[in-house]
Amino acid sequence: MMTHDDNAFANIMAQAHRNGPIPMAVAHPCSREALQGAVEAADNNIATPILVGPAGKIRKLADEMELELGDLQIIDVPHSHAAAEKAVELVRNSQADILMKGSLHTDEFMHEVLDRRTGIRTDRRISHTFIMKVESYPRYLFITDAAINIEPDLTTKLHICQNAIDLAHALGISQPKVAILSAVETVTPEIRSTIDAAALCKMAERGQITGALLDGPLAFDNAISHAAADTKGIHSSVAGEPDILLVPDLVSGNMLAKQLTYLAAASSAGIVMGARVPIVLTSRADDAQGRLASTAVANVLARHRRIRDHV
Numbered sequence: 001m002m003t004h005d006d007n008a009f010a011n012i013m014a015q016a017h018r019n020g021p022i023p024m025a026v027a028h029p030c031s032r033e034a035l036q037g038a039v040e041a042a043d044n045n046i047a048t049p050i051l052v053g054p055a056g057k058i059r060k061l062a063d064e065m066e067l068e069l070g071d072l073q074i075i076d077v078p079h080s081h082a083a084a085e086k087a088v089e090l091v092r093n094s095q096a097d098i099l100m101k102g103s104l105h106t107d108e109f110m111h112e113v114l115d116r117r118t119g120i121r122t123d124r125r126i127s128h129t130f131i132m133k134v135e136s137y138p139r140y141l142f143i144t145d146a147a148i149n150i151e152p153d154l155t156t157k158l159h160i161c162q163n164a165i166d167l168a169h170a171l172g173i174s175q176p177k178v179a180i181l182s183a184v185e186t187v188t189p190e191i192r193s194t195i196d197a198a199a200l201c202k203m204a205e206r207g208q209i210t211g212a213l214l215d216g217p218l219a220f221d222n223a224i225s226h227a228a229a230d231t232k233g234i235h236s237s238v239a240g241e242p243d244i245l246l247v248p249d250l251v252s253g254n255m256l257a258k259q260l261t262y263l264a265a266a267s268s269a270g271i272v273m274g275a276r277v278p279i280v281l282t283s284r285a286d287d288a289q290g291r292l293a294s295t296a297v298a299n300v301l302a303r304h305r306r307i308r309d310h311v
Contacts, residue, residue, distance in 0.1 A: 015172075024050065037282070039062075039069065098298045120277065124274040128144065128273075130142065148272065167301065168243055185218050185219050193248035
């Protein structure tokens with residue numbers, strides 16, 4: 001388990017505090033980390049959790065942890081599957097503006113989110129974005145998708161890219177720079193991710209992706225370092241200062257995010273985009289600070305959407 005720098009997401013936390021608490025359905029908060037994450041979001045005044053799960057189990061766990069549940073609402077359901085179903089229903093009925101995964105398997109949770117009849121999908125593909133803060137880098141790094149889409153095709157990458165851009169906008173980055181990663185910076189027919197990168201850039205030129213500057217393919221070194229890009233003779237408005245790193249597939253993205261966490265002591269938050277509301281989907285290894293940061297991101301995003309939809 002990694003610890004987070006309490007100040008890494010200070011500006012996002014401050015924004016969430018200004019917004020005030022937003023109703024959040026928590027599916028099956030029956031582990032210590034999941035229940036503590038929900039209670040801390042309430043204590044920090046950034047969410048009003050609705051705890052959905054076996055009520056006896058939740059109260060027993062709270063007693064063991066000496067956690068004050070106060071007047072938090074608990075909806076009693078018998079097991080994790082029913083909890084996922086009910087939490088998604090709360091969102092669908094506009095009783096919650098954020099959805100949080102508790103201590104159940106991601107597959108079981110996402111099955112309810114994606115159900116064509118009773119879920120909360122939109123016409124956008126679902127994707128996950130890590131928001132990371134590395135001491136050696138002057139801005140947040142958004143890494144996507146490292147958690148949901150295993151080997152995305154070009155259409156899925158378009159959605160992954162637009163989801164991350166929309167998230168950046170909500171967090172106050174008006175024109176994020178997107179580096180589309182591969183192993184090399186030249187378009188190479190044998191490496192599919194370079195072809196996808198070139199196509200995504202052309203899609204942005206044609207208005208199929210909006211609100212950002214895109215460049216790719218870029219290898220990680222020349223995406224992140226001006227010096228490396230200069231050495232390769234790459235002239236780019238993105239190279240050396242990206243906000244978003246769009247990875248070729250889940251495996252490479254997951255490795256990159258975890259390397260930054262464990263080798264560079266990066267702090268991270270994570271959010272799922274593309275559903276009707278922001279989804280806090282944290283790993284079992286995430287500490288309470290990481291869960292809190294993810295909830296703060298969801299708060300800012302939910303508030304941004306509410307304002308946008310009422311304009």
